Amino acid sequence: MDIFNYKHFTTILFTSIYGVFGIYHLLSYIVLRHKILLYYFILIIGLTLHYSLIFIHDASFSEQVKLMAYNVSPITAIITTFGLLMFTKSYFNISPINHRTLFSIYKVLILILAGLPVVYILNHFIIKLEWLRNILIITAAITALSTTFLCLFSGFRLYNSEKFNKYYLYSYTPYLLGSFLYIGAWFSQKYFNVDTDLVILLTSILVTFQLVLFSLLISYKYKSIEDNTIKIQVEANSKLTTEVEKQTKHLQIAKQDLEYQNEELEKVNKLKNKLFSLLTHDVRGPLNNVGTIIEMIESQLEESELKEITKKLKNEVTDRISMVNVLLDWSYNQLEGVSLDKKLCDLDTVFNSIKKEFERMANDKGIEIELAISCRELFIDENMLKVILRNLTSNAIKFSEKGQKIILSSKCTSDIVEIGVKDFGLGMNTDWQNTSKSNNAPTVREGTVGEKGTGFGLMITKDFVEMNGGTISCKSEINKGTEFILSFKTATNEQVAPKI
CATH class of the missing domain: 1.20.1070 (Rhopdopsin 7-helix transmembrane proteins)
Known part of the structure; x- marks a missing residue:
């Protein structure tokens, strides 16, 4: 090459x-x-x-x-x-x-x-x-x-x-x-x-x-x-493994502490339930008996200064009974494990029961309770419905002037049942829901003749309405009256047992 x-x-x-x-x-x-x-x-x-x-x-x-x-x-x-x-x-x-x-x-x-x-x-x-x-x-x-x-x-x-x-x-x-x-x-x-x-x-x-x-x-x-x-x-x-193991041990300790605290809390809740149960039977019952006794004494007395004192005493006891009822209803709502017992309720029976319960209180102020029942059935927890109507009716009487009237009503459409409680009294702030949330405490007002209240009535009413799947709204004008409207859906997937 x-x-x-x-x-x-x-x-x-x-x-x-x-x-x-x-x-x-x-x-x-x-x-x-x-x-x-x-x-x-x-x-x-x-x-x-x-x-x-x-x-x-x-x-x-x-x-x-x-x-x-x-x-x-x-x-x-x-x-x-x-x-x-x-x-x-x-x-x-x-x-x-x-x-x-x-x-x-x-x-x-x-x-x-x-x-x-x-x-x-x-x-x-x-x-x-x-x-x-x-x-x-x-x-x-x-x-x-x-x-x-x-x-x-x-x-x-x-x-x-x-x-x-x-x-x-x-x-x-x-x-x-x-x-x-x-x-x-x-x-x-x-x-x-x-x-x-x-x-x-x-x-x-x-x-x-x-x-x-x-x-x-x-x-x-x-x-x-x-x-x-x-x-x-x-x-x-x-x-990382060491840190995870360390954190896992801490979490296990925290879990044990939490389980212990839950056990203690459960004991406290059981004690609380017993306490409210005692209050219900041992306080509300005797107060009702005292009210009845005072009424009997008042009926036996002739017109005198003593009868006036007895009448004032009866009103005070009535106010206290109402206060205890509202507080116990509210505390019942706070208890753990409250369950609904919903069934088809006869609104005629419920409304007449409420009217009879507040008849004496209404008569004392010359107030007429009028019923306007168009819809006669509602699928709801009956006891809770009575608590709701009791609170709203009590407030309506409390903030109405003598000689006025209160209307308990029900009406329904194809899918909504509306329950109404209307008065023609002092009126109120319609933003009461937001006010109670921001203050974290109920607002206390006096009635037209100085009746005392706790302010818990509307809170428990709202809670019970929502627990039953409903909504609550309020229309009010100062010195013209207030109307509460409760709306519940008629449709339900729950089966109602047929009446025998």
Whole structure:
């Protein structure tokens, strides 16, 4: 094989090797997404293109093709230099935070390498100044040398900053020697017409060896990084496991404390239930008996000062009985485990029961209780309905003047049953629901003849209505009266037992 063919063979061989390396690192970048692999690909692809141009320049191509290769070769050299610069910067993790001055130098060289191809192309196609072309080529060569020295300096400067930095210098040595040999051969051939084929071959071998070393170095570095990452993750998981176990123990202790508190609370609730049960039977009953006895005494007395005193006493006892009833109804609503006993109620019976219950209280003020029953049945808890009507009727009597009347009504549509309690007395604030929520306490008012109240009546009424799936609304005008409207849906999925 003659020298010419041997030279062609070596050029094609090394170009192929560089191309394979470039494709390998491009695929590695696509998979791993490490920027250093992209920069290394740029370095290698620059070398591949540069050696391809050498082959074109030396082979039996036309003079026009050789001239084109000659003109393009500075750009491929700049691409290679740019790739080396970015690769080194990424490898050493040079940033304005940890290496400010070094980062600035790299930034200047990167700007020069980015600008040189632009100016070179503009000069080649537009300006066409030979002396400017020569200056740009020399500038590119000087920049390449500067980059080589900067990378070498970075290796020495950051030798001990990280574990794998020292290996960069060892791997960089072949490239450094190859760069000096290649640049020297280029100057010798250009200005002194010296045969540089052997130097180019040696440079190619050194660069190939350097590519192998750099590839191994990158592999080991990222393997080390992954090992450290796994180690950190294992340590973090271990700490997390310990913390979870610690928190789990705290939660178990807290759970035990909560269970103990729940047991104590259950005991207190049972005690509270017993207490209210005692109040219901041992307080409300005797008070009712006292009221009855006073009525009997009053009926036996003739008109006298003693009868007036007895009458006032009876009114006081009646007020207190009403207060106790409301408070016990309200406390019943607060008890845990209250369940509904809904059934189809006869509104005729319920309304007449309420009218009879408040007949004496109404007669004392000359008030008439009128019933207007259009709808005669409602699916509801009957006891709760009586509590609701009792509270509203009591309030209506309390805030009505003598000689007025109260209307208890019911009407229905296809899907709604409305219960109404209307008076023509003092009127009230229709925003009572929001007022009671914000104050967290009932509002106490006096009736038309000084009757006392607790203010709990409307609260328990609202709660019982909502427990039965209904809504309550209020219409009122001062000194013209008040009307409460309770709305309940007629539709229900519950089965009502047939009457026997």
